[in-house]
Amino acid sequence: MVRKAVITAAGLGTRLLLATKEMPKEMLPLFSSGRNGDLLLKPVLQFIFEQLYDLGFREFCFVVGRGKRSIEDHFTPDYNYMELLKGKNKVNLVKNLEEFYQKVEKSIIFWVNQPEPRGFGHAVLMAE
Numbered sequence: 001m002v003r004k005a006v007i008t009a010a011g012l013g014t015r016l017l018l019a020t021k022e023m024p025k026e027m028l029p030l031f032s033s034g035r036n037g038d039l040l041l042k043p044v045l046q047f048i049f050e051q052l053y054d055l056g057f058r059e060f061c062f063v064v065g066r067g068k069r070s071i072e073d074h075f076t077p078d079y080n081y082m083e084l085l086k087g088k089n090k091v092n093l094v095k096n097l098e099e100f101y102q103k104v105e106k107s108i109i110f111w112v113n114q115p116e117p118r119g120f121g122h123a124v125l126m127a128e
Contacts, residue, residue, distance in 0.1 A: 005057045007048060009124040010065030010114040024068045034096050036098055039074045045071060046100065061110045063123040077101040 013020030019028065027042040049060065064071055082101075085094050112126050 003057050004061065005052045006046070006060040006061045006124060006127040007052075008063045008120060008127075009045060009068060009071055010063050010117060010123050010126075012065070012117050022066065024071060026068075027070055027074065035099075036092055038092050040093075040096055043074060046074065049075075050100070050103060053107065058106065059108045059110075060118055061112060061113045061127045063114050063126050065114050065117055075104055075109060077104060 009024065009026040011025070013025035016025050016028070019025075026045040027043040030044055030099060032040045032042050032047070034040045052060070060069065062075075082094055082097055085097070114123050114126050
């Protein structure tokens, strides 16, 4: 059974300009309902990761391009930020963030840099 996922996130996002000029398209927010029915905004890439995780995947290879540091930052647990949210009584946000961080910590994540955008096939080859 396959349990390794390759997630390509290296493109320039030119079809979504101007929205993607400063933010990678993979980090654009989508609405989601939280555990208590409250609305949350999550990056597209987090949705993809969580869906694959819930299907049983535990090894992930993210192929990212230049200027996509925010993706790796998002997948790096930040407990100081959680403490800040707790101090502001953002209980539901903290719970949702904790669930995401638990999934990240139970996963093996590899980061591969695609130095120049050469298409989807090249990005997949970079993951080998």
